[in-house]
Amino acid sequence: MKASRFFIGTLKEAPADAEIVSHKLMMRAGMIRRVAGGIYDYLPIGLRSIRKVEAIVREEMNRAGALELLMPAVQPAELWQESGRWEKYGPELLRLKDRHDRDFVVGPTHEEVVTDIARREIKSYRQLPVNFYQVQAKFRDEIRPRFGVMRGREFIMKDAYSFDKDRAGLQVSYQKMFDAYVRIFTRLGLEFRAVVADNGSIGGSGSHEFHVIAETGEDAIAYCPTSDYAANVEMAEALPPQGERPAAAEAMTKTATPGKAKCEAVAELLSIPLTRTVKSIVLATDSEDTGTQVWLLLLRGDHELNEIKASKVPGLGELRFASEAEIVEWFGTPPGYLGPIGTKKPVKLVVDRSVAHMSDFVVGANEKDFHITGVNWGRDLPEPEIVADLRNIVAGDASPDGKGEIALCRGIEVGHVFQLGTKYSDAMNATFLDENGKPAPMEMGCYGIGITRILGAAIEQNFDDRGIIWPESIAPFEVVLCPMGYDRSDAVRAAADKLYEDLVAAGIDVILDDRGERPGVMFADWELIGVPHRVVIGDRGLKEGKIEYQGRRDTQAQLLDAASVAEVVIGRVRPAKAV
CATH class of the missing domain: 3.30.930.10 (Bira Bifunctional Protein; Domain 2)
Known part of the structure; x- marks a missing residue:
């Protein structure tokens, strides 16, 4: 071409x-x-x-x-x-x-x-x-x-x-x-x-x-x-935590947390790790037979809900997030201070595996500006009936195949x-x-x-500040020939045409830039386009019997003998088929 x-x-x-x-x-x-x-x-x-x-x-x-x-x-x-x-x-x-x-x-x-x-x-x-x-x-x-x-x-x-x-x-x-x-x-x-x-x-x-x-x-x-x-x-x-759940060590206490609606803010106020807090996520499902069912999902404060996993919990296949009006109706307070203790109306509770293993944790009190600390399963809350994997896995978690940690x-x-x-x-x-x-x-x-x-x-995987760096198999061209002064030098034109013909005969997908553009324009175009192999042919190099070659990922060009340049380039492009 x-x-x-x-x-x-x-x-x-x-x-x-x-x-x-x-x-x-x-x-x-x-x-x-x-x-x-x-x-x-x-x-x-x-x-x-x-x-x-x-x-x-x-x-x-x-x-x-x-x-x-x-x-x-x-x-x-x-x-x-x-x-x-x-x-x-x-x-x-x-x-x-x-x-x-x-x-x-x-x-x-x-x-x-x-x-x-x-x-x-x-x-x-x-x-x-x-x-x-x-x-x-x-x-x-x-x-x-x-x-x-x-x-x-x-x-x-x-x-x-x-x-x-x-x-x-x-x-x-x-x-x-x-x-x-x-x-x-x-x-x-x-x-x-x-x-x-x-x-x-x-x-x-x-x-x-x-x-x-x-x-x-x-x-x-x-x-x-x-x-x-x-x-x-x-x-x-996300695998369940190993070992026995720690025993309760604190009394359940209603604690003032003015203006602290997020787990991060509550943990900072109480000077406790975020992993001691529990976040409440309220979902709803609708049925023509039973009407609206409100669900309360409990996750550790540093974890994020995985909606796909949640949708696999029996009954939650058609889940949606509850409206603020529904939250107030079922919990008696707007979002930010919600929890499983003392809800206004009964809710269906689903507990993440990590939360089911926690003790002395912190939940919302269902009252603005208050949380409950020192909460424990079996003492302050019934043992959860529905325990499920609800969260996104995070780096450092145990790999599900038991062979290391997740990255x-x-x-x-x-x-x-x-x-x-x-x-x-x-x-x-x-x-x-x-x-x-x-x-x-x-x-x-x-x-x-x-x-x-x-x-x-x-x-997205292969680029630099000059442009695309194509894998050779899908580059629009495998090789570009950049002759300096193609329209002015008989020697350059003859060498470029000969090399072009040799590469085409070898089955190489090559383009010869015969536009007569300045070197900087040519180089910028082909680096932007991302052709993997570039050959530069100039009068000065030909007089010394040399032609310049540079791979798209190479930091520097190298001089090749003009007589063997076709063989070398073919070998770079088709290593298994080098002549």
């Missing part, structure tokens, strides 16, 4: 609405341009990287036995009504009507469509297992699209769906996809972790997320440095694999005839990779 025939749209400054590094650099490097909120054009240089990601994904999906197809972006509402997600999915589902006033959606995902394919095409156990996948644009109407391709409304996704005759078969298919994802992200050249995750709105019985490790990641990941354990903080189990890092989710089971096949009557000639529901798995999101995640 010659730069004069390519579109290079670099910018000196990022637009004002670009918030994070990847968004700024993709805009400045001429990879994307905003069309509307969360919707982007992918310019030629950005599309080249996308196609390279897609190629790796396709190769590994095919290697794992998946079969590529293509499903429609616009889907009939009837399928979503069958699955029950027409009502449940929420406003992110873009709904529309055709000219005949029939309802459709712009697909955010394709479980319904692929299940419809399976129920129409698969009749016998002899046709199973099968795994269909596609690479396609999706649309999710995010309430606040931001961060460029990291949280856009339209994005490119690889989604795959496996169908098996039984649970054992699903687990085999799931493991094949898990292993394929490990190969994909390894080949992409990214530092990543596979973590146990929540299934969310997709449903099913088990899942893993694949996260690119980056300080700017939205997700917190708990992992054990001395074992293979890793989980999204939402799913990481935390940040990650960007770029892939997710789910064991769906029969959630969709039951709802949509996707059955097959088993070995005994009886109908049985298909066991499903689904497996997604955010193709365009990978670009943003890769940049």
